[in-house]
Amino acid sequence: MGSDSTIVIVGAGQAGGWxxxxxxxxxxxxxxxxxxxxxxxxxERPPLSKAVLAGEASADSTALMKPEAxxxxxxxxxxxxxxxxxxxxxxQVKLASGESIAYDKVILCTGGRARRLAxxxxxxxxxxxxxxxxxxRSLGTALQPGRHxxxxxxxxxxxxxxxxxxxxxxxxxLVEAATRLCERTVPPEISDYLLQLHRSHGxxxxxxxxxxxxxxxxxxxxxxxxxxxxxxxxxALAGVGLVPNDELARAAGLDCDGGVxxxxxxxxxxxxxxxxxxxxxxxxxxxxxxMRLESWQNAQEQGIAxxxxxxxxxxxxxxxxxxxxxxxxVNLQIFGxxxxxxxxxxxGDLASNSFVMFFVDSGKVVAALGPNAAKDxxxxxxxxxxxxxVDAARLADLQVPLAKL
Amino acid sequence: MSTMTxxxxxxxxxxxxxxxIGIEVQGRDIALYGTEDGIYATxxxxxxxxxxxxxxxxxxxxxxxxxxxxxxDVRNGQPTCAPVTEAIRAYPVKIEGGRVFLSxx
Numbered sequence: 262m263g264s265d266s267t268i269v270i271v272g273a274g275q276a277g278g279w280x281x282x283x284x285x286x287x288x289x290x291x292x293x294x295x296x297x298x299x300x301x302x303x304x305e306r307p308p309l310s311k312a313v314l315a316g317e318a319s320a321d322s323t324a325l326m327k328p329e330a331x332x333x334x335x336x337x338x339x340x341x342x343x344x345x346x347x348x349x350x351x352x353q354v355k356l357a358s359g360e361s362i363a364y365d366k367v368i369l370c371t372g373g374r375a376r377r378l379a380x381x382x383x384x385x386x387x388x389x390x391x392x393x394x395x396x397x398r399s400l401g402t403a404l405q406p407g408r409h410x411x412x413x414x415x416x417x418x419x420x421x422x423x424x425x426x427x428x429x430x431x432x433x434x435l436v437e438a439a440t441r442l443c444e445r446t447v448p449p450e451i452s453d454y455l456l457q458l459h460r461s462h463g464x465x466x467x468x469x470x471x472x473x474x475x476x477x478x479x480x481x482x483x484x485x486x487x488x489x490x491x492x493x494x495x496x497a498l499a500g501v502g503l504v505p506n507d508e509l510a511r512a513a514g515l516d517c518d519g520g521v522x523x524x525x526x527x528x529x530x531x532x533x534x535x536x537x538x539x540x541x542x543x544x545x546x547x548x549x550x551x552m553r554l555e556s557w558q559n560a561q562e563q564g565i566a567x568x569x570x571x572x573x574x575x576x577x578x579x580x581x582x583x584x585x586x587x588x589x590x591v592n593l594q595i596f597g598x599x600x601x602x603x604x605x606x607x608x609g610d611l612a613s614n615s616f617v618m619f620f621v622d623s624g625k626v627v628a629a630l631g632p633n634a635a636k637d638x639x640x641x642x643x644x645x646x647x648x649x650x651v652d653a654a655r656l657a658d659l660q661v662p663l664a665k666l
Numbered sequence: 667m668s669t670m671t672x673x674x675x676x677x678x679x680x681x682x683x684x685x686x687i688g689i690e691v692q693g694r695d696i697a698l699y700g701t702e703d704g705i706y707a708t709x710x711x712x713x714x715x716x717x718x719x720x721x722x723x724x725x726x727x728x729x730x731x732x733x734x735x736x737x738x739d740v741r742n743g744q745p746t747c748a749p750v751t752e753a754i755r756a757y758p759v760k761i762e763g764g765r766v767f768l769s770x771x
Contacts, residue, residue, distance in 0.1 A: 279748065326751065558735075561748055583735070635732050639723045 262572050266291035269354045269362055271344050272370035276538025278303025278325040279564030280368050285334050287572055294337045294362055302331050307557050309397040310421040311587055320394045347513040366571040369521055369536040373503035382475030387482050387496045403496040406430030411484055411494040413472050415442040417586050419500030423464055424588035433464045438471040462589055503555055505540045520553045525577045527567035535571055537563035546579050548598040558583045596642045597628025606656045624650050637663050672767035681705050688720030699740045701727055706740040707759050707768050713752040
């Protein structure tokens with residue numbers, strides 16, 4: 262790609278920011294246009310449900326890079342700008358402002374938006390979602406000590422906001438429609454561990470129950486639960502998943518199915534248009550299926566991979582999935598994609614604050630998770646990446662250092 | 667010609683083989699690395715997050731930050747893996763009489 266070429270990155274979140282940074286670090290001297298619909302430079306989202314929401318860290322602290330480092334990239338950054346269409350025949354990206362930008366490559370990093378509850382009253386003031394800095398600011402002001410927060414959804418966002426709100430001295434009720442927490446990502450033992458963790462911190466948890474409606478009340482909101490119970494609260498957070506922002510790609514005629522379909526080189530059905538991050542759906546070898554991987558790590562790694570691929574470098578985007586969540590005094594990490602058919606080997610005690618659960622397939626560790634076990638999990642990662650044959654009895658034996666396996 | 671000032675930082679035996687420890691030297695957090703070709707020293711706090719590299723994972727000459735898996739070459743402090751982009755300060759090391767001396771100038 263010559264210095265007269267233009268690469269347009271649509272979406273200035275973590276994936277878009279890494280794509281821009283990588284184009285430059287790989288030596289691309291052409292024009293890089295980075296279009297974001299937020300007023301902020303690229304930033305990382307994990308602190309939004311934790312330190313930023315708690316008011317312990319400023320919104321600036323979550324910036325992907327220092328402002329001067331970002332500015333030094335020499336990127337044509339369009340803040341608070343929206344793309345209205347990708348005109349593939351004309352090879353132009355059209356902005357809502359009416360401007361057209363000719364491209365050689367496009368990298369779609371449009372991410373997703375928080376799913377809203379499809380129930381009466383979901384739009385009332387006091388019903389929040391959490392995806393971006395502005396959401397964190399709005400929700401943060403509602404988190405006042407002594408108030409009562411209702412969290413709808415027992416996934417990672419719901420659980421982290423619950424922990425943050427408890428730390429800030431709110432009463433919290435958590436409602437999850439499934440019969441256990443984080444059902445999509447962890448096995449039942451870990452759902453139970455999380456349930457005990459939150460109950461021990463004074464959270465009222467209702468499983469197998471949805472929300473039917475919200476109405477205004479003197480305290481703020483009156484929620485009608487699926488089990489017929491009524492609940493007064495001052496605010497509510499809906500943490501019920503992410504909707505991928507793939508409308509632009511669909512309108513441009515790219516293959517999409519709950520996200521933009523890409524290959525391991527991050528290319529969509531139009532090889533001049535790539536996609537990365539939360540919006541991209543590709544065949545993840547670790548999961549054995551096509552999926553979108555909504556994680557900090559994937560946003561970074563796929564953003565980097567897409568930029569290199571756009572420049573013509575062969576890439577094979579298959580990082581070992583890595584995920585973490587911080588709740589109260591617990592840092593839970595997951596490597597790989599635990600599946601129901603994997604054998605499970607426990608190292609340590611589920612009732613304790615630190616243990617490792619290994620997921621074993623055909624005599625090899627294929628995934629591992631655990632609370633407060635970062636160092637052990639780092640060795641577990643090595644076992645996974647190397648495909649080492651392991652003996653389940655030794656994995657479970659605390660007397661056998663993981664470094665020796 | 668300026669001469670280096672060497673500070674006695676630790677005993678060689680305190681630095682584990684193929685691992686890392688954190689120490690404090692003159693009020694600074696320092697990470698000491700025991701590698702196959704000797705001991706290296708850098709600042710202990712990652713330039714990306716605020717994690718301590720002594721809680722990280724040393725493989726060869728690369729230290730991996732425990733928070734975000736960014737990596738540095740412990741010999742010169744250069745970043746080798748995202749998300750770190752800024753080098754970490756590396757300090758000259760001298761071994762004498764079973765002690766590790768650092769130059770913090």
